[in-house]
Amino acid sequence: MAVEVRNGSKSYFEGKFILRNFNMHVGRGEIYGLLGASGCGKTTLMSCIVGLRHLDSGDLTVFGRSRNGHLGHLCGYMPQDISLLSVLTIGEVLHHFGLIYGMSEVAIENKVNFLTNFLDLPDTSRQIQYLSGGQKRRVSLAACMIHNPNLLVLDEPTVGLDPLLRQRIWQHLFEISRSGTTIILSTHYVEESKRCDKVGFMRGGKLLAEDAPAALLSRYDAPTLEDVSLHLARLDDENPQTYAPPDIVNTKWLDFTLGDEESGVVRAKVYRKLSISLHDNVVHSPVNVETDHASIIYALALKAWRRRKRDWRFLFSEIILPIIILFVLQNVVGLEPRDIPVSLVTGNPNVTNNAELIEFCGQRDRPITYTKCFENMGICDFIRTFEPHEFDWVTTNSFESGLQDIYDGNTFAVLAFPPNYAFHMKNRIIERNFVDNETISGTTISIRMDESNVIKTSWMKQIIATKYAKYLNKIGAACGGDYNSDIVKPAIGYTAIYGGLGIESIIIFSQPAMLITTMVFLSQISGLEWILDRMEGLEDRDYAAGVTLRHRICASMMTDSIKIVVQLTVFIGLLTTVYGMEVHGAWVLALGIVFMAAFEGVAIGWMIGTLRDSALEAIVIIMFVSIFQAAATGVFFSLEVTLDYYRNYFCNWLPSTYPNEAFRSIVSRGWGLENPHVTKGFIAAAGWTLLSIVVVVLVERRKRK
Numbered sequence: 001m002a003v004e005v006r007n008g009s010k011s012y013f014e015g016k017f018i019l020r021n022f023n024m025h026v027g028r029g030e031i032y033g034l035l036g037a038s039g040c041g042k043t044t045l046m047s048c049i050v051g052l053r054h055l056d057s058g059d060l061t062v063f064g065r066s067r068n069g070h071l072g073h074l075c076g077y078m079p080q081d082i083s084l085l086s087v088l089t090i091g092e093v094l095h096h097f098g099l100i101y102g103m104s105e106v107a108i109e110n111k112v113n114f115l116t117n118f119l120d121l122p123d124t125s126r127q128i129q130y131l132s133g134g135q136k137r138r139v140s141l142a143a144c145m146i147h148n149p150n151l152l153v154l155d156e157p158t159v160g161l162d163p164l165l166r167q168r169i170w171q172h173l174f175e176i177s178r179s180g181t182t183i184i185l186s187t188h189y190v191e192e193s194k195r196c197d198k199v200g201f202m203r204g205g206k207l208l209a210e211d212a213p214a215a216l217l218s219r220y221d222a223p224t225l226e227d228v229s230l231h232l233a234r235l236d237d238e239n240p241q242t243y244a245p246p247d248i249v250n251t252k253w254l255d256f257t258l259g260d261e262e263s264g265v266v267r268a269k270v271y272r273k274l275s276i277s278l279h280d281n282v283v284h285s286p287v288n289v290e291t292d293h294a295s296i297i298y299a300l301a302l303k304a305w306r307r308r309k310r311d312w313r314f315l316f317s318e319i320i321l322p323i324i325i326l327f328v329l330q331n332v333v334g335l336e337p338r339d340i341p342v343s344l345v346t347g348n349p350n351v352t353n354n355a356e357l358i359e360f361c362g363q364r365d366r367p368i369t370y371t372k373c374f375e376n377m378g379i380c381d382f383i384r385t386f387e388p389h390e391f392d393w394v395t396t397n398s399f400e401s402g403l404q405d406i407y408d409g410n411t412f413a414v415l416a417f418p419p420n421y422a423f424h425m426k427n428r429i430i431e432r433n434f435v436d437n438e439t440i441s442g443t444t445i446s447i448r449m450d451e452s453n454v455i456k457t458s459w460m461k462q463i464i465a466t467k468y469a470k471y472l473n474k475i476g477a478a479c480g481g482d483y484n485s486d487i488v489k490p491a492i493g494y495t496a497i498y499g500g501l502g503i504e505s506i507i508i509f510s511q512p513a514m515l516i517t518t519m520v521f522l523s524q525i526s527g528l529e530w531i532l533d534r535m536e537g538l539e540d541r542d543y544a545a546g547v548t549l550r551h552r553i554c555a556s557m558m559t560d561s562i563k564i565v566v567q568l569t570v571f572i573g574l575l576t577t578v579y580g581m582e583v584h585g586a587w588v589l590a591l592g593i594v595f596m597a598a599f600e601g602v603a604i605g606w607m608i609g610t611l612r613d614s615a616l617e618a619i620v621i622i623m624f625v626s627i628f629q630a631a632a633t634g635v636f637f638s639l640e641v642t643l644d645y646y647r648n649y650f651c652n653w654l655p656s657t658y659p660n661e662a663f664r665s666i667v668s669r670g671w672g673l674e675n676p677h678v679t680k681g682f683i684a685a686a687g688w689t690l691l692s693i694v695v696v697v698l699v700e701r702r703k704r705k
């Protein structure tokens with residue numbers, strides 16, 4: 001027997017059987033037609049035969065063996081849906097399956113030429129997405145026949161085809177079955193199935209009858225197979241519990257009385273059946289599924305490349321989107337604020353707007369090294385220490401109106417000088433230790449700020465403090481010291497060991513973590529590719545042809561590694577050449593941790609792609625993971641500021657946290673692998689990668705049960 005099912009049962013949900021005590025016998029070289037109403041379980045049965053699913057109970061043997069999984073090159077499976085990658089051309093689709101079945105390039109080319117002519121396919125350079133339904137179906141048929149399999153399982157192969165082509169296909173099936181190919185097909189054209197050697201009538205998951213068409217016609221004394229079908233359905237309805245199909249094993253189907261019209265045909269088939277049965281299990285019995293692993297991995301990698309070549313969405317999300325993200329972040333995060341509007345109250349009733357301020361200060365324009373002691377301590381001297389692009393001064397007449405400007409959102413701060421500020425400053429210097437309260441308050445600049453933006457506020461405070469120190473320095477110099485001498489500079493000094501003191505340190509701090517987080521995010525998109533393949537039935541079709549999870553992982557490792565290297569080149573290239581990122585540590589470590597983190601993202605993508613079946617769900621999960629990562633892995637703020645338990649039990653377990661810190665330590669601090677901050681990053685990336693692969697393997701095993 002080519003295919004035999006004994007007492008097979010299958011359910012998708014507990015208690016609801018799709019196949020129930022199902023028995024079926026397909027001899028080698030037979031064309032077996034499965035007939036039955038929609039939903040009776042034909043596709044389910046076929047998917048069990050080709051190894052996509054397993055029976056819950058009962059035996060299923062193919063070529064005399066129970067097979068645990070796909071049938072590889074032994075079988076050609078044409079699913080009901082088209083299940084072909086729509087952006088590929090006809091030639092590429094056929095080439096893909098030829099490679100999966102381990103055929104040589106020459107053999108593929110010859111077979112493609114034959115099938116193109118035979119099935120009247122359009123030009124092989126046309127993409128699947130631009131074909132008509134019937135043309136797609138013919139390509140699908142060609143794809144499963146390309147390797148001359150021993151067993152063909154065709155789910156409604158002739159639907160939507162014109163009668164002449166159907167006739168040709170039947171003729172071809174007849175010819176290949178004569179040379180030993182076994183064919184199981186389902187069809188809704190009941191009368192068409194007369195051409196089969198054997199038909200099986202299915203109903204409600206049972207096989208009601210199975211025999212040669214002529215034998216069934218004569219047994220039920222029916223003029224057409226349609227009538228046989230009706231008759232069997234009635235019998236089943238009358239006694240559904242006890243009605244049992246004839247004992248197929250004992251059916252002497254060579255002994256039936258032949259109908260007049262069909263006798264010639266049936267006799268020919270009987271003869272053929274007999275001749276093939278002589279060889280059964282002797283010459284042609286295919287036993288082992290031989291798989292050319294390298295060819296399969298090559299086929300998958302080629303498919304991924306061709307997909308990227310044709311589908312701009314992949315190119316966009318994998319290369320253009322990262323560049324846009326980088327560009328936006330670099331031009332938004334960590335830059336010095338510019339032209340911040342700040343209200344200025346001079347305390348001088350003659351200087352209450354910008355025009356008056358310009359005129360007032362214009363009269364007091366002095367070089368920075370001006371040495372007349374008491375002529376360096378006015379408001380204009382202070383204001384002149386600011387760079388023109390730092391603050392946009394908005395001169396106003398009172399402290400209250402300055403506040404109102406903040407409340408109205410026109411300015412972010414108000415600097416209010418008391419009346420006679422310069423006069424009080426002079427007194428303060430003259431009187432030094434003996435200054436009175438009036439002088440003190442007369443030299444105190446009142447500042448109020450909108451502190452809702454912590455980065456801007458810190459920068460403004462830092463700028464004002466720095467400029468005030470410079471202003472004092474100037475006074476010190478003018479009143480006796482040397483302008484460049486340390487004696488007139490504030491007696492406190494900061495020097496950064498790693499990073500910097502200015503606002504640019506934010507970008508220095510964030511750049512490495514942003515790169516890692518973005519790479520992890522982008523890499524997860526590989527999982528979407530898996531889901532898209534599943535949604536379009538490509539995964540099942542490839543699996544039935546012999547593609548296993550191991551092949552998919554190997555191919556994905558190859559293609560994703562290339563993708564990561566391209567992304568890394570673009571990212572690191574731009575960051576170091578255009579955006580001034582400096583790598584203080586070893587380049588090999590820096591590139592290594594980014595690569596491993598990106599690969600960790602790929603593996604997480606596989607996990608998401610295996611756990612979920614909907615692209616939308618996967619996108620939501622990827623977004624969710626990425627937002628968490630951006631918020632809780634120390635991209636913009638150090639994690640030291642978070643609560644211990646939150647950091648230890650949540651943040652540190654996120655995929656990017658340790659890799660972020662490792663990359664930051666290598667790039668900004670120049671630390672090496674011996675430093676635990678760096679080591680932990682590599683361990684975390686490897687750990688997440690392994691964990692994801694383990695989950696993928698376990699889930700995949702469960703799915704194929």
Ligand SMILES: Nc1ncnc2c1ncn2[C@@H]1O[C@H](COP(=O)(O)OP(=O)(O)OP(=O)(O)O)[C@@H](O)[C@H]1O
Binds near residue numbers: 018037039040042044
């Ligand atoms: N993956 C699945 N999960 C749950 N139920 C399923 C699944 N696949 C099929 N079914 C159910 O199993 C039953 C048989 O479906 P099947 O596709 O095998 O029928 P069919 O005879 O091939 O129908 P058709 O001729 O319309 O293709 C249907 O009730 C269907 O809803």
